Amino acid sequence: MAVGKISKASVDGISPASRDLFLWDTKLPGFGLKVTPAGKRIYVFQYRLGGGRREIPKRFRIGEHGRPWTPEKARAEAERLWAQTRHGIDPAAEKKARAVREQEDAELSFEAVADRFLSDYVKREWKGSYRYAESILRLHVKPILGQKSLTAVTRADCAKVLDRIPSEQIALRRNVYAVLRRLFKWTIGRGIEKSPLDGLDPPKLPASRDRVLNDEELRLAWLATKAIPYPFGPFFRLLTGTGQRREEVAELNWSELNRGRAEWNLPSERAKNSEASIIALSPLMVAELDALADGETWPRRGLVFTTNGKTPISGFSKAKARWEQAIVDLTAKEAETANGEPVQLAPWRVHDLRRTLATGLQRLGVRFEVTEAVLNHVSGSKSGVAGVYQRHDWLLEKASAMEAWATHIEGLLTKEDRSNIVSLADHRA
Numbered sequence: 092m093a094v095g096k097i098s099k100a101s102v103d104g105i106s107p108a109s110r111d112l113f114l115w116d117t118k119l120p121g122f123g124l125k126v127t128p129a130g131k132r133i134y135v136f137q138y139r140l141g142g143g144r145r146e147i148p149k150r151f152r153i154g155e156h157g158r159p160w161t162p163e164k165a166r167a168e169a170e171r172l173w174a175q176t177r178h179g180i181d182p183a184a185e186k187k188a189r190a191v192r193e194q195e196d197a198e199l200s201f202e203a204v205a206d207r208f209l210s211d212y213v214k215r216e217w218k219g220s221y222r223y224a225e226s227i228l229r230l231h232v233k234p235i236l237g238q239k240s241l242t243a244v245t246r247a248d249c250a251k252v253l254d255r256i257p258s259e260q261i262a263l264r265r266n267v268y269a270v271l272r273r274l275f276k277w278t279i280g281r282g283i284e285k286s287p288l289d290g291l292d293p294p295k296l297p298a299s300r301d302r303v304l305n306d307e308e309l310r311l312a313w314l315a316t317k318a319i320p321y322p323f324g325p326f327f328r329l330l331t332g333t334g335q336r337r338e339e340v341a342e343l344n345w346s347e348l349n350r351g352r353a354e355w356n357l358p359s360e361r362a363k364n365s366e367a368s369i370i371a372l373s374p375l376m377v378a379e380l381d382a383l384a385d386g387e388t389w390p391r392r393g394l395v396f397t398t399n400g401k402t403p404i405s406g407f408s409k410a411k412a413r414w415e416q417a418i419v420d421l422t423a424k425e426a427e428t429a430n431g432e433p434v435q436l437a438p439w440r441v442h443d444l445r446r447t448l449a450t451g452l453q454r455l456g457v458r459f460e461v462t463e464a465v466l467n468h469v470s471g472s473k474s475g476v477a478g479v480y481q482r483h484d485w486l487l488e489k490a491s492a493m494e495a496w497a498t499h500i501e502g503l504l505t506k507e508d509r510s511n512i513v514s515l516a517d518h519r520a
Contacts, residue, residue: 334448
């Protein structure tokens with residue numbers, strides 16, 4: 092056993108042997124250098140807690156020579172460990188306890204808990220909103236709370252998450268708040284006893300949206316999609332013709348479609364409200380799908396709208412901008428032909444197509460319950476006691492309603508009023 096001052100010169104100068112060698116520092120008791128036969132130089136600290144010579148000494152590994160462990164830094168760490176032992180603290184036990192605490196903190200970090208929330212709760216109990224909740228957490232919450240321990244998240248932290256969202260994006264603020272509320276409710280008993288959202292007022296409600304495209308706007312919007320190639324041209328037409336939600340149409344799989352029955356079976360795991368739905372396909376929609384399938388034999392599986400064959404389409408904002416530009420180009424062309432002024436469309440959102448269909452069906456005399464069934468809404472006509480006792484599926488009525496809507500669109504395209512071709516009188520009672 093060699094003794095001497097542990098310095099850069101002594102560390103570099105010692106040569107390995109056939110077995111471990113030790114150099115013990117002459118100034119700091121317990122501070123040593125271990126040199127392995129392979130040439131590794133490892134700083135160690137050896138100690139006895141009780142101080143008696145009969146006690147078997149314990150050896151603590153500080154670290155291997157190099158970065159960050161220079162002789163000076165290793166000596167400073169050994170001095171810290173020596174001070175711990177003088178107070179009866181076992182460095183090895185403290186290191187183990189610290190590792191346990193760090194592991195617990197990692198498991199309780201907001202990011203880790205959020206991932207478990209998505210996999211253990213959202214995928215099972217909130218299926219239709221998985222992509223929505225995942226994107227909310229990934230884009231707006233994790234960048235702020237990240238590795239912070241769930242137990243350390245405060246009301247101020249939640250306010251910071253919401254305040255980073257531009258004030259004009261009122262709906263987004265409420266959506267983020269709603270996801271956080273569900274997450275913290277789920278975590279009560281799994282790491283926290285009280286939600287940090289308690290006492291934080293929810294963001295104010297956005298102004299009521301009532302934008303509905305009129306018939307001329309609907310005509311222009313439909314015709315403009317012809318200038319947009321696959322996948323978004325046909326995608327926008329299916330949105331307009333079925334009135335279903337954007338993500339539900341974007342993720343449409345051929346396996347959900349039945350041409351013989353002219354139906355689309357939307358499974359519960361893909362529906363936003365987790366309610367399975369049968370969507371009647373009008374002849375107009377069947378024709379669109381025939382064009383996509385290049386014939387009347389539809390594929391048995393695979394995404395209807397995809398650019399790589401593996402994932403559904405995305406980039407809706409850019410696609411909507413292209414659609415709006417196509418409408419502008421179309422109105423300019425029609426105005427030039429007619430020697431008139433181009434039609435100017437007021438601002439509108441893709442979701443307004445859903446409201447436009449609902450309003451259009453009401454104008455066509457479709458019963459409210461049928462319109463709700465078409466949209467797969469769970470509201471007044473399908474919730475509570477009505478939902479328990481009203482088990483009618485409205486399949487025939489939905490098929491008639493969708494055919495009437497398609498006929499109305501076709502009439503707009505030819506500038507004829509054909510909205511009364513399909514009679515809905517039998518469904519008004």
